[in-house]
Structures are given as structure tokens and as C-alpha cells.
Amino acid sequence: MRNGKDLAAAAVAIVMLALGPAAATAATERQAEVRRPEAGQAAGPAAAARPPQRGEASYYHPRFAGRPMANGEPFDTGSDSAAHRTLPLGTRATVTNLENGRTAEVTIEDRGPYVRGRIIDVSPATAEELGMRRSGTAPVEVRPLEVPGRSEGGERR
Numbered sequence: 001m002r003n004g005k006d007l008a009a010a011a012v013a014i015v016m017l018a019l020g021p022a023a024a025t026a027a028t029e030r031q032a033e034v035r036r037p038e039a040g041q042a043a044g045p046a047a048a049a050r051p052p053q054r055g056e057a058s059y060y061h062p063r064f065a066g067r068p069m070a071n072g073e074p075f076d077t078g079s080d081s082a083a084h085r086t087l088p089l090g091t092r093a094t095v096t097n098l099e100n101g102r103t104a105e106v107t108i109e110d111r112g113p114y115v116r117g118r119i120i121d122v123s124p125a126t127a128e129e130l131g132m133r134r135s136g137t138a139p140v141e142v143r144p145l146e147v148p149g150r151s152e153g154g155e156r157r
Helices: 004-019 021-035 122-129
Strands: 055-058 081-083 090-099 103-110 118-121 136-145
Touching: 004 118, 090 122, 103 118, 103 122, 118 122, 118 136
Parallel strands: 055 118, 081 103
Antiparallel strands: 055 136, 081 118, 090 103, 090 136
């Protein structure tokens, strides 16, 4: 066993075996209720638990159009797709250009950027919304809004 969580899980399993199948079924149902988000709430880990990040944004070159993203879908230059290194795939986030205050909502569907100092790559359409298309980069704040749970298509890495 690697950590205290593993030990606790093993202890719960032993107690469940001792109490019988009815106790195990009830415990499983309670766990499912706890994990199920209410309507209008962020799915999975609370988005508020993930602090906003500040750094440099860039945007995908149009030559990437049609190429598969990390989620398997083809990249669409007119979409709200974005690439982030650590936010789970499927996360909805707002990106605010700190130079002009313009904001856009994105969906994390790819991994990257792979340039040091950059925290997010956005689509050309989103870059236009943010007013950074001409410059190519901008200082931004990325604020997660909705983070999917593991069972709802979120990443498991």
C-alpha cells in the first residue's frame, strides 16, 4: 500500500465484508450520490478549487486546421478550442486579455502550449475575440469555470 488512502480503502473493504452485502450496497449508493453534481454546479472537482493562472497566451496557426487534438476531434480554427498543459480536457474556462480587458470562454480540448512561458493556446477565432490576433501573444488570466469529473469525459492522467 502506497499511502494512507490505500490503507483507509482497505480498512473500509474489510469492514464491508464483515457487515455483509447490504452494507456494501448502501455505501456504494451513498458514494454515487456524493459524486453526482447538482444542476448548474461545476462537474467533478470544484472549479473554485482551481485558482486562476496568469501568463502568456498564443494562438494556433491556421495550418493546424483539421489535425486531431488530444481529445481526438479535428481542430477547427473557428471554434472555442484551447490547449492547456494541466487543466483536464473538457474544462470550460474564461480567458481575459490583461492588456485590454477582453474576455472569451474556451474549452480545453488539447495539450500544450509547448513554448516556454506560455500557459494557453487559443483558436484564431478566440484570439480575434481577445484582440490578440495581430500581436500573436498577450498576457492573460485563465479562470476555470467548469471542470469535468472523471466519469464525465474528463482526463484520467
